Amino acid sequence: MIVAERKPLAEISKMLEPFRKICILGCGTCVTVCLAGGDKEAAEAAAALSLLRQNEGKDVEISTHTLLRQCEYEYIDDYAEQLAQYDVILSLACGVGVQTMATRLPDKIILPGLNTKFMGYPQEQGIWKENCLGCGNCVLDLTIGICPITRCAKSMLNGPCGGSQDGKCEVNKDIDCAWHLIHERLSKLGMLDRMEAIQPPKDWSTSHHGGPRTIIREDVRLENRE
Amino acid sequence: MKIESRLEKILSSGHFAVTGELGPPKSADLETLKHHAEEMRNHVDAYNITDNQTAIVRTSSIGVAAHLIQMGLEPNVQMTVRDRNRICLQSDLLGAVSFGVRNFLCLQGDHGKFGNEPASKNVYDLDSMQLIQAVKNMRDEGVFIGGEKLEHPLPKIFIGAVANPFADPFEYRPLRLAKKIAAGAQFIQTQCIFDLDRFEKWMEKVRELGLHKKVYIMGGVTPIKSVGAARYMQKNVSGMIVPEELITRIKGAEDKKKEGIKIAVETIQRLKEIEGVAGVHVMAIAWEEIVPEIVERAGLYPRPTVN
């Protein structure tokens, strides 16, 4: 899922400075699950901002709503009328949601309430880890399930750098060295020979380095079905 | 005039090689660096020039190499994959070869987070293995990574890589060396050796795999100036092992610097005895003036002449 964190209140407050009628809009999917931008977080942000404005002696009107997914037109469309009344919408969706909203509601001002961090998973309650960069050309077959592009700080494809010690990454002792994990995993599976072949330079053109990406599936496009 | 790597000639003719190291300054004033280069002129066969070491902005390795060549000295240009993509790495290599650089050391490089531009983008388009292979393919096949041909063949260049016997997983390290050799590495410089027992264990495995016959291995040696310096390396430099006994030994010595030199000399003497070690790489950054004494006391002076 997409993992995000709420922006600091001070930053949000500054962003919303010029506006009076504010909607804080939660998103019901990824950011709800990662406890950054769901119903509950929208209510918390609204309460905190209200208090702040009260202390500043400023009169504002803050409401909250939550869409199931801000990244899909059909959910946005269901709410478009309701949202029309606000001066600004502080979206607690990821960057995808914020932009889909801005595209679908071109007359509205949509501002981001979160910092979108990464694609990852909850390792345990309260800890999320990044594990996919969306490079567009998956190499998980090579390592049987541990991504060196994402989880090695240097995106190395041919084994660990000289900074790997005691299973930890040189960049930060709190991060496991991805290649240490890969070595451990392959050796347990009796597949260490996978680390022998020299992996050629990666084709980054399938990643964001090739520019913003689009997928077109002619087979499922509606206009082709009619 | 045909320029060839003197380092390669020294190693291939069976001499025990000595390389030194120069760290470019955080300015364009190279007077001090040139002074250090002069100090070691007769004591080292070639000079490594670090490439923005520990991710700190400094004069470029290739820029410094041009000065060394003018001084009649031989550079070993370090190239990390941290700051340059494949376009830039290949192009810089051509530029350096054009003015006479023949030794290249291909490295991964410390992560940008350690340096003075921690907000920078880390490139890592290639990894060090792929860089080694790319340089070899440019030289031997006359092709760039993308498959296009060079317009003219490259002269003979000598391809180096690094190995760290002190990093983990330990049992993988000799295999990683094998991989670097397969990629095209001809000479290897190791991480600074303070834990000789571990180094010897690594060398044992290297010999078992027959790797010492396929590549010239140069042991990394760094003289320790003080207890503080030793502690710093022990605690803060990733992939390094500084045994506690060594620190105790320096602590107990009356003249810490003298003891540091003595340890470096002893290390070199022990390295000379290890089958498969072809030379030493002396890294005395911020203590360059001591290199001649170490080389002399280790019995490696005068340096051989080759042509």
Ligand code: SF4
């Ligand atoms: S220590 Fe491991 S994870 Fe960290 S950069 Fe090196 S190889 Fe990658």
